[in-house]
Amino acid sequence: MANKVIVVTGAAGSGKTTVRNYLAKHFKMTKVITHTTREPRFNEKDGADYYFENSDTFNQKHYLETVTYSGAKYGSSYEGLNLAWQKSSDAVIVLDTKGAITYKQKLGAQAVVIFLQVNNVEMLKHRMIKRGDSMRKIIQRINSLEYKRDQQLPAELSNSIVINNDNWDATKQKLNHIFGK
């Protein structure tokens, strides 16, 4: 079977990580772990949520693409993608919209992009609070250009699957329909 990667993108708090975990659990997709220089959140584990790096170790990997998002560096390595493909032909990765565009350009039909949106952008903030992010981090994020940019579907991703994630049960139904359950 040809290798594929599902790219989940959208604004912070739109539900990307939740969707990724659901696809990994119910559709036997392997998560691609990406690299970041941001600090781990209280419940995050190195190697499971991200590879947490400092600026030296970050620079030692081989990247398909890297971005700066809200003051930290993020990058998806060839090592990470190939490791996922060794485990299953379907992989799933969470990226900002800039990374999703690069993935689509580099991987073409091998990359299937899902863009998540919510109707009310105030919801995004409430979800970050619920997730346990610190107020300082939330304010920094909300004021970042990347956060505002990722609320809109970019023109380069106009052929993506767009899912409104206001309601989790409705989102699950859509994912089950798309991925055949």
Ligand SMILES: Nc1nc2c(ncn2[C@@H]2O[C@H](COP(=O)(O)OP(=O)(O)O)[C@@H](O)[C@H]2O)c(=O)[nH]1
């Ligand atoms: N382009 C790119 N974006 C990434 C990568 N890893 C994570 N991201 C994105 O970086 C942004 C910030 O991620 P994070 O700090 O975990 O915040 P969260 O999205 O609110 O959980 C999100 O849009 C992630 O999808 C990567 O390797 N490349």
Ligand SMILES: Nc1ncnc2c1ncn2[C@@H]1O[C@H](COP(=O)(O)OP(=O)(O)O)[C@@H](O)[C@H]1O
């Ligand atoms: N449809 C939904 N309705 C309500 N809460 C949701 C929904 N989808 C995700 N969440 C919650 O919102 C918070 C942010 O979701 P998360 O998946 O971490 O977003 P992202 O990875 O896009 O930043 C989490 O606490 C998650 O459980």
